Amino acid sequence: MKKEPLLGAGMSQPAAPYSMALRVQANEMLYIAGQGPTAGDGSIVGAGDIEAQVRQVFANIQSLLEAAGADFNNVVFMNMYVTDIRFRETITMVRNEILEPPFPAATMVQIGSLASTDWLVEIDAIAALD
Template sequence: MTRLHHSPVPDGLAPGNGYSHVVWGTGRFVAVSGQIALDADGALVGEGDAEAQARQVFANLGRCLAEAGATFADVMKMTFFVTDIAILPAIRIARDEVLDMARPPACSAVQVAALARPDLLLEIEAFALIGE
């Protein structure tokens, strides 16, 4: 059985804003490639709208996790790649709808010069642990 442990504030570190500094556990590792705001037909969802794109990205992440038998509760680490760090509040709105923020995963946010397409504002990858 998987058991994730969250350590939001290890000794000597400042509290994180919406993430755990350390998450560990046992189980089967699941890696989800960076997901972008494309629907099942490959059409962009939310052109120019960070929150709409984030909702689509999290929906896509959820589909990938389900394929592996996982849920957002099993996610231990996420990485946000954004073209403008100023869109993080919009991403957090969508994130908070799918994650248990009482036990958030470890997270990193990285501003990048560009993503695979110029109309994409963000990409998110995830790592999860599920039962054997």
């Protein structure tokens, strides 16, 4: 797999760890549905704690990537849904611990509610496999 971050003419570098655009050459793609902060038994991890929830969400994504023989270096796009945009700093902190450049293209959106009223964050991802 080959990844190349792109920036349009006259555009500034993103303030957070993501690529404005990412050109990807790969043979196979993995689409990961929105992952919430749920444990293997279905219970919610970290009720009211955004850091605990985002760590669980990334752990769930990692488990799915590993099931496909991949890791976070294969992720090329992420949608992050939050119930409060002020969670951005905490999510960025955790992302910085997990992701490495070139960062995936990404979007963060504040929405009114998620699949459970106790969820503060949900993330879906697309990975390019070799």
